[in-house]
Amino acid sequence: MENKATKSIWAQRIPIKEQLAITKRIFRFAKHFKFEFLIAIVFSIVSSVAAIYMPRTIQFFMDQYLAHHTASSAIIWAYAGMYAALCVIVAIADFTWNYAFSLGKEKTLEAMRRSLYRKLHQLGMRYFDQTPAGSILSRVTNDTMTISDYFQVFSALFLGLISIVTATVAMYATNHAATLLVLAFIPIYVIVITIYLSFISKIYREYRERNSLINAKLNESLTGIAVIQEFRQEKRVSESFASINDAQLRTRNRMIRMNSFLLSPLNNLLYSVALTLVLVYFGFPLRETFVPAGIIYVFSQYVANFFNPLSNMMDSLTSFTDGIIAGKRIFHILDETEYEPLQQPVADQHITAGKIEFKHVTFSYDGKTDILHDVSFTVEAGQTLGIVGHTGSGKSSIINVMMRFYEFGKGQVLIDGKDIRTFSKAELRQKMGLVLQEPFMFYGDVASNIRLYNDQITDAQIKAAAETVQVADFIESLPNQYHEKVFAGGSEFSSGQRQLISFARTLVTNPKILVLDEATANVDTETESLIQAGLRHLRQGRTTLAIAHRLSTISDADQIIVLDQGRIIERGRHEELLAKKGYYYNLYQLQQATDLD
Numbered sequence: 001m002e003n004k005a006t007k008s009i010w011a012q013r014i015p016i017k018e019q020l021a022i023t024k025r026i027f028r029f030a031k032h033f034k035f036e037f038l039i040a041i042v043f044s045i046v047s048s049v050a051a052i053y054m055p056r057t058i059q060f061f062m063d064q065y066l067a068h069h070t071a072s073s074a075i076i077w078a079y080a081g082m083y084a085a086l087c088v089i090v091a092i093a094d095f096t097w098n099y100a101f102s103l104g105k106e107k108t109l110e111a112m113r114r115s116l117y118r119k120l121h122q123l124g125m126r127y128f129d130q131t132p133a134g135s136i137l138s139r140v141t142n143d144t145m146t147i148s149d150y151f152q153v154f155s156a157l158f159l160g161l162i163s164i165v166t167a168t169v170a171m172y173a174t175n176h177a178a179t180l181l182v183l184a185f186i187p188i189y190v191i192v193i194t195i196y197l198s199f200i201s202k203i204y205r206e207y208r209e210r211n212s213l214i215n216a217k218l219n220e221s222l223t224g225i226a227v228i229q230e231f232r233q234e235k236r237v238s239e240s241f242a243s244i245n246d247a248q249l250r251t252r253n254r255m256i257r258m259n260s261f262l263l264s265p266l267n268n269l270l271y272s273v274a275l276t277l278v279l280v281y282f283g284f285p286l287r288e289t290f291v292p293a294g295i296i297y298v299f300s301q302y303v304a305n306f307f308n309p310l311s312n313m314m315d316s317l318t319s320f321t322d323g324i325i326a327g328k329r330i331f332h333i334l335d336e337t338e339y340e341p342l343q344q345p346v347a348d349q350h351i352t353a354g355k356i357e358f359k360h361v362t363f364s365y366d367g368k369t370d371i372l373h374d375v376s377f378t379v380e381a382g383q384t385l386g387i388v389g390h391t392g393s394g395k396s397s398i399i400n401v402m403m404r405f406y407e408f409g410k411g412q413v414l415i416d417g418k419d420i421r422t423f424s425k426a427e428l429r430q431k432m433g434l435v436l437q438e439p440f441m442f443y444g445d446v447a448s449n450i451r452l453y454n455d456q457i458t459d460a461q462i463k464a465a466a467e468t469v470q471v472a473d474f475i476e477s478l479p480n481q482y483h484e485k486v487f488a489g490g491s492e493f494s495s496g497q498r499q500l501i502s503f504a505r506t507l508v509t510n511p512k513i514l515v516l517d518e519a520t521a522n523v524d525t526e527t528e529s530l531i532q533a534g535l536r537h538l539r540q541g542r543t544t545l546a547i548a549h550r551l552s553t554i555s556d557a558d559q560i561i562v563l564d565q566g567r568i569i570e571r572g573r574h575e576e577l578l579a580k581k582g583y584y585y586n587l588y589q590l591q592q593a594t595d596l597d
Contacts, residue, residue, distance in 0.1 A: 022327045026147065029108045029115070036104030040097040041158065047093035048162040051305065052170050054086045059298035105151040112330065113144050119334050125405045126365065127338040132216035139333055142211065143326035150323020160309030167305040174299050181277050182306055185270050189310060192266060203254050207322075210248040212329075217241055271307035278303055341407040345424035351431040353381035353416050354512040354543035356402070361411035363394075363401050370409075371397045373566045379559065381416075384544040386554030386574075388584060389563035395547045397566070399517050402545060403434055415513075433511035437518040439502035441490030446475055447482040449490070450505045457508055465508035471500035514539070516546040551588050560584070 030037065061079045064070075120136065128136075171179040221228065221237055228237055282296050356379040363372040372394050379385040387395045401408045404420065413420040420428070441449050450465065451457045462482065466472040474497060478484040490498045506514070532553065548554040555574045562570035562577070562584050570577055570584050577584035 018328075019324045022324050022331065025331060026150070026323075026327050029112050030104065030151075032111065033104040033107045036100045036107065040101035040104065040155075043093045043097035043100070044159050045162055047090050047097065048159070048166050050086050050089045050093065051163070052166045052302075054083060054090070055298045055301035056170070057083050057086065059295065062297065101151075101155055105148060108151070109144055109148055112147065113140065116140050116144070116330065116333060119336070122339055123336055124338050124340040124407075125400070127336060129365075133219055135212045135216045136333070137219065138212040138215040139329050142215070143329050146319075146322050146326035147330070149319040150326065153320040153323065156309070156312045160312055163305055163309040167302045171299060171302045171306070174295060174302065175282075178278050178281050178299060181281060182274050182303055185274055188270060203251060207248070207251045207255060207325075210244065210251055214241075214244055214248060217244060267307065267310055271303070274307065275300060275303050341404050341421075343404070343423065343425050343428075344421050345427070346418075346422045349418065349423055350427055351415055351423065351512050354431070355379065355381045355414075355416050356385075356513065356543055356545070357412070357414040357417075358398070358401075359412040359414065361401065361408055361413060363397055363406070363408040365397075365406065371566050372401070372408075375411075375566070375568060377559070377561055377568065377571070379543055379545065381543055382539075382541055383558040384539055384546060384554070384556070386557035386560040387545065387547045387563065388551065388554070388560060388587065392565075393563040394566040395563055396517060398563075399434075399515055399545065399547065402515060403432065404428060430509065431512045432515060433506035433509060433513070434515045435499075435502055435506050435517065439490075439495075439498040441486050441493070441498055441501065444486055445480070445483045446478070446486060446501065449486055449501060450482075450508055452505060454509070461508055462504070465504040466501075468507060469500055469503040471497070471504055474500070512542060514542050514544040514546075516544065518547050518549045551584075551591055 057079060061075075117140070120140075168179065168183070171182060217240070221241070228234060278299060279296070282299070358375050358377050361372055361375045362370055363375075364370045375394075375398065377385065387398060389395050397406075400406045401413060402420075404425070415423065442452075447459065447462055450462045459482070463472060466475055466482075475482055475484070486492070490501075493501070546554055546557065551574075554560060557574065560570075560572060560574060560577060561568050562582075564583065570580065570582055572580070578588060
């Protein structure tokens with residue numbers, strides 16, 4: 001069921017003025033490929049002009065030769081040759097403009113996708129927290145493909161206008177009064193198009209939003225298929241998907257009904273009425289002059305040339321409206337202001353030692369509710385800080401602030417005594433290594449997942465990092481070793497194996513600061529012992545921040561802070577905190593009892 005807020009958004013129509021503004025923005029992407037579009041324009045004009053002379057050739061042959069029975073073989077072959085030549089010209093021109101236009105269109109779409117992809121990588125984590133992945137995927141794939149059909153609208157529009165203009169000029173040169181009869185239908189088209197665009201945008205917007213919802217639902221279901229099957233939720237999930245799909249079907253039916261009434265059928269009716277009036281005009285019994293058959297033939301062809309483009313233009317209105325909605329959704333991402341935190345880098349400023357200081361830091365995800373309250377601590381270069389606390393106490397928030405995934409509010413974060421904002425993003429990413437609780441592996445092989453497209457990292461460095469984190473033996477036991485195929489997510493490996501590989505990925509860049517976000521939470525006891533052995537060597541000369549679920553993993557930390565509701569309530573070394581018999585002591589005793597069980 002959709003809530004009222006969602007319905008109100010879907011019910012909004014897009015005003016004509018906004019549709020024009022969206023069109024203008026789309027064409028900004030196309031202007032970089034104006035050469036291709038200019039070629040298309042020139043040859044479309046050639047095609048239309050040549051098409052006008054084709055019926056004129058037949059008309060002249062009919063009235064000058066057939067009507068007077070003077071057509072010799074030579075004349076017949078001459079006119080046949082002229083008509084064939086015009087057909088060849090039209091065919092060549094059609095191919096050229098269509099090829100040039102399609103080339104320009106695809107280059108424009110490629111530029112739009114690049115712009116979208118770049119924008120997504122500039123957005124902050126808060127945007128991705130609030131936006132379903134399926135919705136983003138729908139905009140980058142489905143909506144950009146819709147823009148392809150949208151460009152066909154302008155192809156039909158331009159060709160239609162040229163055909164209408166050339167047909168009107170040709171009709172007027174043939175008969176003034178009959179031309180005015182045909183032009184009288186133009187206001188009807190203007191009224192119909194205005195009505196159509198006013199109402200159809202609401203329906204298409206609803207269709208696009210529902211399509212995005214279907215993609216989001218499908219993405220969620222596929223990602224969580226194991227949980228769905230484990231809890232036997234197949235029926236409920238299927239019913240939920242069917243409900244969304246049925247609503248989409250109803251929306252689609254409304255689109256079909258409106259398009260069926262206002263587009264081709266209406267145009268065919270108007271064309272038939274116009275042609276009937278023209279034939280009545282030419283054949284009216286009270287006419288004083290006889291109208292040659294060739295004139296009637298050529299004029300009826302021009303009437304068809306006049307109305308056929310209008311039919312194509314009317315049919316393309318569906319793609320126009322769909323493209324407007326898709327463009328609005330695309331520009332919603334491009335206009336998003338939820339950027340990643342900005343840096344104000346100072347030239348030639350580098351992280352050398354890795355000393356970390358938090359001074360009275362306050363942080364909020366939504367700008368309203370503070371998650372961290374006046375947090376202060378210092379980690380000297382080469383030391384290890386353990387961070388402990390229950391779920392929701394603010395442990396990961398410290399990491400998010402430290403990694404500059406989110407902007408903090410009050411206070412200061414210093415590295416080597418300098419504000420973290422004064423380092424370039426490249427410097428921060430190069431000198432800081434992060435290992436998350438849930439490691440992700442990309443499609444490729446093991447080596448590419450450790451190297452992560454950094455060609456400066458050698459195979460020897462990859463192997464050295466793997467040996468350091470105790471994963472080399474596992475990798476070398478694989479059939480293809482470091483070139484073993486990895487599928488998206490790395491589901492063919494265990495959680496511990498993926499985590500060890502992610503350790504190697506982080507450490508191969510030789511960071512000065514290590515950030516471990518419960519990095520051993522999903523690792524079995526045997527694997528954990530391997531990691532701990534490797535980490536003891538890795539922490540030498542590196543500053544380490546380690547969120548710990550298992551307190552045994554930080555027992556040798558130089559300092560441990562205990563968080564509760566975003567505040568530091570205890571701090572000290574492992575033995576000191578146990579001696580206080582406070583929160584940390586109780587948590588340690590609880591874990592010891594659990595391990596014994």
